Amino acid sequence: MKKQGLLVIISGPSGSGKGTIVEQLTQRENFSLSISATTRAPREYEQNGVHYFFRTREEFQRMITQNELLEWAEFCGNCYGTPRAYVIEQLQKGQNVILEIEVQGALQVKKLYPEGVLIFLVPPNLEELGRRLTNRGTEDKETINRRIHRALEEMEFVQDYDYVVINDTVAQATQDILDIVHAETMKCSRNQDIQKTFKGEI
């Protein structure tokens, strides 16, 4: 029997380095990225079932009412959500599924799937966050200040998460998350069949 994978939900403020860390993780064989459903139109290069599951408003509405989404939200007139079926299918194959998502969505997922592991990624400190946002060179001072303010607001939710990982270096933070996933697989609550395995019954 293949051991079930873990749903790993990663949040963190803009400048926490989520994107890079998630990329590092999904390069590993046993980690997959969750694929979102959306009502927005596909861009030229985007494939259905690879980048997104593209759905009409009606289809998306049906997914909501039939409880097929672990979470969903609307941004700029388009709906985005996490289809439960795809996640469950990957987990059953033994894949760990990464969900990179903002705080409200993460807490929704945890309610519907309490076995999920919530990880909050933070930059080492405010000063470093400011430096990272400035170094991008893509945003003006006002936007950077807004992002810092938003980061401080998001940090209020850190205690609702299971783990906090400080992204000092990408390599260390990636290893931190791998260690968390490894430790979680050894939780007794995830090994209810250990006695049977021990006795050679399964």
Place this chain on the structure above:
Amino acid sequence: MKKQGLLVIISGPSGSGKGTIVEQLTQRENFSLSISATTRAPREYEQNGVHYFFRTREEFQRMITQNELLEWAEFCGNCYGTPRAYVIEQLQKGQNVILEIEVQGALQVKKLYPEGVLIFLVPPNLEELGRRLTNRGTEDKETINRRIHRALEEMEFVQDYDYVVINDTVAQATQDILDIVHAETMKCSRNQDIQKTFKGEI
């Protein structure tokens, strides 16, 4: 501020390889072994405060009534217990403290110190356990059967533990425990001051 260490409580049936694993862990700089208090007489080489805290019956009784022991039990007419003060002192220095202890004691400790991490160490399966006990060459068949029976009884308590580690090889099981300890230090519940740290307030 030095970060507090973790109390790591390790149990496992005879033949699980606890002793070897604990030795591997305590060779690391940031791991200490808990020192037990006992009423038994010191052997020639044993030093008070190193191998045991040697106590009279009266002193031991006083430790019990004054709630100074995290757990205690009597074996063959002698009392053994875990002095809370020594453990707390080590944890405050930032040391992780290892407590190698049988199931009943472990559950007592968890009640008095819920932040402790309970790890149950098991051999890969019954067959391997039988092989290990036989290979010691020190016990007769009847004793071995009794130990196997006892192991099966102890396994009933595995669900009261936080983690289960399968001791397939010493190196892997040691690493498993180090990963558990590492992951535990990243738990949000152990990082209540993360927001202050982030803002540079402490």
